[in-house]
Amino acid sequence: MVSTTEAGRDRKRPSFKYSIEAKGPILLTVRAWWPPVLWSIVLLLIVVIVMGAGSLTMQKTLIDALIKLMVVVGLYVFIGNSGILSFGHIGFMMIGAYAAAWQTCCPKTKKLFIPGLPDYMLTHQFPFIVSVVVSGLLAAFIALIAGSVLMRLSGIAASIGTFAFLMVMYSFYLRWDPWTRGASTMTGLPVHTDSWVMLAFCVIVMFGAFVYARSRYGLSAKASRDDEVASKAAGVNVVGQRLLSFVVSAFIVGMAGALFGHFLGILTVDSFGLPLTFITLAMLVVGGMQSLSGAVLGAIVISTLFEALRQLEVGFDVGGTLVALPGGGREVGIGILMLVILIFRRNGLTANQEIYWPFRGDAMAKTAMTRRS
Amino acid sequence: MTTLLKVDNITVHYSRLAAVRNVSVDVSEGEIVCIVGPNGAGKSTTLLTISGILSPTEGTVTFGTKNITGANPENVARMGISQVPEGRHVFTALNVEENLRIGTRMRRDRGEIEKDFNMVLEMFPVLAERKRQSAGKLSGGEQQMLVIGRALLTRPKLMTIDEPSLGLAPKIVDRVYEVLTDLRNRMGLTLLIVEQSSERALKAADRIYVLRSGQIQLSGNAKDLRDGEKVKQAYFGFTEGVKHVGEVAF
Numbered sequence: 044m045v046s047t048t049e050a051g052r053d054r055k056r057p058s059f060k061y062s063i064e065a066k067g068p069i070l071l072t073v074r075a076w077w078p079p080v081l082w083s084i085v086l087l088l089i090v091v092i093v094m095g096a097g098s099l100t101m102q103k104t105l106i107d108a109l110i111k112l113m114v115v116v117g118l119y120v121f122i123g124n125s126g127i128l129s130f131g132h133i134g135f136m137m138i139g140a141y142a143a144a145w146q147t148c149c150p151k152t153k154k155l156f157i158p159g160l161p162d163y164m165l166t167h168q169f170p171f172i173v174s175v176v177v178s179g180l181l182a183a184f185i186a187l188i189a190g191s192v193l194m195r196l197s198g199i200a201a202s203i204g205t206f207a208f209l210m211v212m213y214s215f216y217l218r219w220d221p222w223t224r225g226a227s228t229m230t231g232l233p234v235h236t237d238s239w240v241m242l243a244f245c246v247i248v249m250f251g252a253f254v255y256a257r258s259r260y261g262l263s264a265k266a267s268r269d270d271e272v273a274s275k276a277a278g279v280n281v282v283g284q285r286l287l288s289f290v291v292s293a294f295i296v297g298m299a300g301a302l303f304g305h306f307l308g309i310l311t312v313d314s315f316g317l318p319l320t321f322i323t324l325a326m327l328v329v330g331g332m333q334s335l336s337g338a339v340l341g342a343i344v345i346s347t348l349f350e351a352l353r354q355l356e357v358g359f360d361v362g363g364t365l366v367a368l369p370g371g372g373r374e375v376g377i378g379i380l381m382l383v384i385l386i387f388r389r390n391g392l393t394a395n396q397e398i399y400w401p402f403r404g405d406a407m408a409k410t411a412m413t414r415r416s
Numbered sequence: 417m418t419t420l421l422k423v424d425n426i427t428v429h430y431s432r433l434a435a436v437r438n439v440s441v442d443v444s445e446g447e448i449v450c451i452v453g454p455n456g457a458g459k460s461t462t463l464l465t466i467s468g469i470l471s472p473t474e475g476t477v478t479f480g481t482k483n484i485t486g487a488n489p490e491n492v493a494r495m496g497i498s499q500v501p502e503g504r505h506v507f508t509a510l511n512v513e514e515n516l517r518i519g520t521r522m523r524r525d526r527g528e529i530e531k532d533f534n535m536v537l538e539m540f541p542v543l544a545e546r547k548r549q550s551a552g553k554l555s556g557g558e559q560q561m562l563v564i565g566r567a568l569l570t571r572p573k574l575m576t577i578d579e580p581s582l583g584l585a586p587k588i589v590d591r592v593y594e595v596l597t598d599l600r601n602r603m604g605l606t607l608l609i610v611e612q613s614s615e616r617a618l619k620a621a622d623r624i625y626v627l628r629s630g631q632i633q634l635s636g637n638a639k640d641l642r643d644g645e646k647v648k649q650a651y652f653g654f655t656e657g658v659k660h661v662g663e664v665a666f
Contacts, residue, residue, distance in 0.1 A: 259521060266507045266518045273505030273563075276467065278493035278522040278570055333509065395509075 074400040079249040081398060082339045086112075086245055089343075090238045101350075102238060108346035109241035110303050112339060113248055115326045117295030119338035120252050122327060124261050125285045126268030127198070130320055131189075131205030134212035135182040135293040137315035139300025141216065141223055142178035144232050144310055147171060152231035159221020171235040175244075175301040182297020183290045190289040194282050197271065209320065217312045229310040236306035244302060248295050253335050255291055264288045322349075325377070329384050331391025336398040341391065345377065352376045420445045420574055420606050421466070421497075426475030428461050435461040436630045438475070441608075443574065448600055448607045450617035450638075453627035454651060459610040460502055462627070463576050466608075467499045468492040479574070494522050498572030502579050502610075504559040508552030512543050515551045515562055519569030529569075536565040539595070557588035564595065568605075575599075576608045581616065593620050614647045626650040 073080055086109070093105045118132055145153075145160055146169040153165050169177070193204040216223045223229060255261045266274040267281040275281055304310050322345070330341020358367025368376075388394060421443040428436040436458040443449045451459050464470045466477055471486040478484065484492055493499065507515050516536060520529045537544040540561045546554065551562060560580060567575055580596070581589040597620060599605045611617045617624050618638050626634040626647055634641075634650035641647050 259517070262510065262514055262517060263521055265510060266515075269507035269509050270505045272469070272501055273507065274518065275469075275489040276493060276499035276501055276505070277518050277566060278490055279518065280490045 076250070076253065077400045078334075078336050078397045079246070079253045082249055082336065083246045085339075085343070086242055090242050094238055104346075104350050105238055106236060106241055106306055108342070108350075109238065109245055110236075110299055110306060111323055111326065111346060112342035113241070113245050113299040113302070114296050114323045115330075115338045115342040116245070116248050116252050116335070117292045117299060118323060118327050119292075119332070119335060120255060120295060121288050121292035123333045123335075123338065124256060124264040124268065124288045126265075127205075127285070128202040128324070129205040129289075129292075130202060130324070131208040131212075132292065132296045133315050133320045133323070134209040135186060135296040136300035136303065136319070137212060137216060137312065138182045138185055139178040139297030140304040140310050140315070141229070141300075142181045142297070143174045143301035143304040144229055145222070146174035146177065147233055147305070148231045149233075156224050156229060156231065157222055159219075171233070171305060175298050175305075178301035179294045179298035182300065183294035186290045186293030187286070190286045190293075194285040194289060213312065213316060216315075223312065226312065230308065232304045232308045232310065234305060234308045236302045241302065241306075244298065248298075249335060249339065251291075251295070252338075255288070256335065260284060260287055322377075325381055329381055329391055331393035331395045333390075333395035334393050334397045337391045337393040337395060340393055344392065348380060349373060349377060418445055419443070420480065421608065422476075422478040423462070423466060424476045424478065426462070426465060426472040426477065428458075428465050428470055428472050430461075434473075434630060436465070436472075439627070439630070439632055440475075441625055441632075443606060443608050445573075445606055446600065446604045447623065448597070448609065448621045450609045450611050450621035450624045451627055452611050452614045452617040452624055452647070452651065453633075454612070457627040458630040459627050460578055461630075463499070463578050463608070463610055466492075466576060467497060493570060496571070496573035498567040498570045498575045500563050500567050500575065500577040500580070503582060504556065504563055506551040506554070506559050506562055508550065510551060511548050512551055512554070512562060513547045516543070516566050516569055519566035523569075523571065528571075532569055532571065536568055539598075540565055556584050557591065560584065560588075560592055561595070564592075568599070572605070574606045574608060576610075578610045579612065580609065581611065581613065589616070596620065614644065614651055618642055618644060618647065628653055 090105065090109075093101055097105070114132070114136060117135075118129065121127070121129055121132070145157070145164055148156075149168055150166050153160060158165070189208050193201060193208065196204050217226055219225065256265075263274065263279045264284040264287070266277070267279055267284055271281055300315075326341040326345045327338055328341070329345055330339065331337025352368065352373040355368045356370065356372050358365045360366075384392065419442050421441070423439065423441040425438050425440050426436060427434055427438060439458070439462055441449070441451065441462065451462060453459050461470065465472050468484065468487045468489040468491070476483055476485045479492075479495060479497060482495065484495065484497075487495075489499075507518065510518070516533065520533070523529055537547075542558055543562055543565060546558070551559065554562060564575075564577070564580075567577075577596070580592045584592065593616065596607060596609070600607055609617070609621070614624075614626070618641060621638045623636065624638050624641065624647070625632055628651065633653070634646060
């Protein structure tokens with residue numbers, strides 16, 4: 044990972060007062076992978092605390108928040124690297140969620156609710172993990188088809204294109220009765236998604252996103268984001284790189300959708316609309332669009348605030364009188380908060396930077412991954 | 417010397433306006449060729465057509481033996497024409513090393529990449545010093561070096577550079593040209609440079625083309641044109657006027 048000469052150069056630098064010198068291979072690896080390692084530890088702590096001390100509602104909220112976090116990491120893979128804002132990713136979440144329902148609902152329910160499925164799907168039931176991955180793959184496949192058209196556009200045109208994609212998928216699923224039960228609720232998904240499953244998926248996805256962003260492919264996508272003409276001149280296939288990041292992010296978001304289905308046990312097309320699109324985008328923007336740390340931090344911050352405001356809306360008993368925010372206070376509160384953050388930190392809480400090994404030689408860690416690309 | 421690039425009678429339109437008319441440019445292997453001309457002469461248009469960003473309405477561009485007229489820019493870059501676009505296009509969000517790595521993006525020969533990479537860092541010590549610094553924070557001259565370095569890492573057969581002197585202090589421009597001449601002398605790199613200053617072009621180039629109003633006015637060996645009189649006439653166009661004013665003045 045990091046060559047010995049680098050460590051040697053490191054040692055010559057003036058040392059900080061409190062320094063943990065990354066020496067052995069383990070620490071060097073940790074240092075090179077610090078952003079996802081850090082966030083994995085943070086998420087682990089949050090999960091442990093909430094599972095240990097939180098109420099049942101809190102635990103449900105946590106799972107919901109982790110699902111959103113996974114979606115935001117998926118969004119980051121595309122938006123952060125290609126620089127194109129996408130309004131369409133919740134469509135992939137919906138595709139993933141319904142694909143999971145097709146696979147894991149028990150055959151009886153399927154025959155009753157979604158008789159349009161092919162016979163093989165109707166009579167068989169697939170394991171949870173398989174269904175999550177397959178659902179992700181289906182979302183990725185749809186992304187490949189839609190993306191090969193959409194990714195030829197640039198800037199705002201591409202963003203509006205993804206929005207159109209969401210609307211098309213939404214309307215399609217809403218009227219596709221034999222497969223999705225249309226506007227009615229699809230029930231009967233086994234509930235598998237708990238905090239630990241979500242934690243595992245979030246950790247895997249964070250590492251995956253980090254590896255992608257540091258790879259030659261991620262680097263090329265970022266180059267095309269910064270300067271399309273120059274990246275073409277350097278031989279970067281701009282459309283191809285964008286498409287790759289689109290497909291990878293759709294895979295992640297599709298898996299998140301499947302997990303979402305297995306969390307609630309019920310699905311409605313309605314839940315994959317604009318509100319979810321905007322809350323996940325808000326998380327990414329508040330955290331900082333161009334870094335993994337930003338995506339994760341934004342998701343944590345907004346989820347926490349959302350929950351805190353919800354508690355306020357329910358109200359507290361102060362000396363016999365109930366003090367509470369008026370209904371809708373949550374949305375208003377989040378709106379105001381977003382404004383404040385964006386006014387004072389235009390590039391999000393992390394200013395689009397990763398949070399690197401804080402102790403020493405952070406700049407070395409930053410490029411430890413890229414030097415292999 | 418064999419002809420590496422042959423631009424044959426191209427005409428390029430921006431919608432209905434012809435920016436370049438019947439322009440032919442030849443570049444032989446190992447040559448430094450400069451295209452000079454005033455603003456709006458069609459110099460950049462010619463380069464953009466070579467690199468595939470624009471398509472000519474008439475005429476052909478041949479590289480080696482391949483016809484690359486209207487090929488898409490990535491493919492032209494992959495064939496070995498490296499482009500340094502006008503105005504120092506660095507990737508500001510990436511650091512210096514990552515910027516250079518983008519140049520090796522389309523190569524597969526890992527060992528050679530490392531060799532070239534170290535060579536570029538040796539050639540531009542300033543970049544080696546700032547390897548981890550964000551490319552957006554480099555000075556104009558350093559950015560120009562970075563872009564040239566990145567273009568070099570694609571191992572081009574031909575490098576096209578659009579106005580390397582744009583917005584740089586004369587001293588830095590001297591350094592840029594020093595580097596470019598050095599590249600040709602040491603590595604036999606072929607260069608096609610677009611330049612506004614005829615003086616600089618005459619100093620650096622083997623051959624020059626003077627372009628005005630979308631047409632070639634003059635072409636020839638830099639040695640033969642060294643006194644600059646012919647070039648000036650071709651450059652400004654109003655030959656009679658210049659002489660006349662001159663006579664009155666003196």
